[in-house]
Amino acid sequence: MEIIKSTIVPLPLENVDTDQIIPARFLKSTSREGFGENLFRDWRYNKNTGEKVADFVLNAGIYTGDILVAGKNFGCGSSREHAAWAINDYGFKVVISSFFADIFKNNALNNQILPLKVSDKILDKIFNGVEKNPNLEVTVDIPNQTLSIPEIGITEHFEIGKYKKRCLINNYDDIDYILSLTKEIEVYEESRVVM
């Protein structure tokens, strides 16, 4: 994953918790697959009829794309990685927000989803821009760490650690890296305070 060019799906709500991303009753699965159909389940479907809620952003048919844009403190609450699996399975590759909950951020990166942090001001600008033009084109360039939305004059640098950037681009995995440090772990174990 290097460059993502896509339109965006806006969810202008703060404090979207992982119980909304994937409610607990869908956590009974023992695999990583199939969570996308229940992404934002209780906002997406009427709880009595099971029908789609017509004006919810994933149903409205106005916005599509590989990039979700959400209000601050996205992914707060439970540590369930199922939230990242649901977002990934639905097809999002990037989530843009002004603030991510810590555990969600790790879970996203461990599932090839880029949590892209922007300022509150830029986030507002994106929400306003996409309201005017639902087909707003966004480019996320991971190697160069830039977010560009030429139509509304946004070219922003974003932060990502060197290591995680390499993992995202090359689809590397933490366990391979840690296994390469097994010797260090063994040395540590010899010196640690055992309780």
Place this chain on the structure above:
Amino acid sequence: MESSKAKTLFEKIWDAHLVHRQEGHPDLLYIDRHFIHEVTSPQAFDGLRRRGLPVYRPTQTIATADHNVPTKNQHLPIQEPLSKFQVDTLTRNCKEFGLDLYGLGHEKQGIVHVIGPELGISLPGMTMVCGDSHTATHGALGSIAFGIGTSEVEQVLATQAILQSKPKTMKIQIDGTLSRGVLSKDIILYIIAQISASGGTGYFVEYCGSAIRNLSMEARMTICNMSIEMGARGGLIAPDQITFDYIKDRQFTPKGEEWEKAMTYWETLYSDQDAKFDKEYHFKAEAIQPMITYGTNPGMGIGIQENIPEVALNSSAEEMAKSLNYMGLTGQQTLIGKKIDYVFIGSCTNSRIEDLRIVADFVRGKQKAADVEVWIVPGSKKVESQAIAEGLDKVFTNAGFDLRQPGCSACLAMNEDKVPAGKYCVSTSNRNFEGRQGQGARTFLVSPLMAAAAAVKGEICDVRELLEPALATI
């Protein structure tokens, strides 16, 4: 020099567990104890199988079934097929990889954050992780404990280490004396209301001050437990005599010479006087009243005598309106007198023996309101048997409370303990998110004492008005 610099308690424990540090990389941190449960572990075991890896240090991982278990008839096979499969999968995985499992029916089974401290598995100065955000609970013993995702569970199973960026440090100091009827749950709900549901994001918190020092170990666990509800990675409290008295002689606590050796380490576990925190807050215990949440994140809390504010801290008018609409409330009103339908006393926040004793002392000789259903769910088999040994079960039964069997229960409503849509539940758990206790369920978070008072009155009330003079200890 790293070693001569004044350090916070958090930094001391972190540095003592550092396996490898490399520029541009997260730290590689050694993990002393790893707790797993049925919901967030199956995919991690699949990963190990795919890679052909064993569990690296099987004696350092402890398993229990808690999130997705029934709280009735635990001696019978689980009826719901998906839940049964998930719990059976944990059993199979533990057997295949050689891990200790305190499964359903086992005398040590219980909510993972209740059994760790209770068995002496969680100790001061340790690093502990679990695929559950309330792992911060164990920080009350003076340790670094935090919740992780399933990919990280796999990392720890495979290597007994985890890659983590070091969080910033925050100090929250609460001095003074708590008023009567105010419990540790009120302290943490107050803190979260003051700094918001995102105010701790990126930080690891140390709680200190005289009000914290005077709390029992279990009351401290309630505080650390909810650190995640302000977004913090975790929270910890420096160990003291109360900590050492609590852990001494527990099943897995070191004994004899081993204890002495451990004590030399434990006695170094405090923040140095000149240690710098990245952020500090100071609060007065006297300012805290019994708390209650009104909205759909834990930061939306008020003192029971206050009215709902126009907008919660760090919320927008839209979010506030959406929350109140979900809760069926209108703004700027009092919650006192609001009729309720359910009371849930339980969860890793408030299901320990002290919580049950506080509730029992309050309801002894009283009856629940006729139209309220009250579930009281002990945190572990040990808590359950202790409650029975102390006769608390009879107090609850006489009050009309439904004493159930250990598990996470209606805190996250993965099992059948669900609050129906539109109904109001006064709950001692930790999250008031939309749908958390069942689709459409509406949650008010409170202390065990406030929950017991609501159960008796059938409406939200200020517990202080119901306290008898004889209950001066509460």
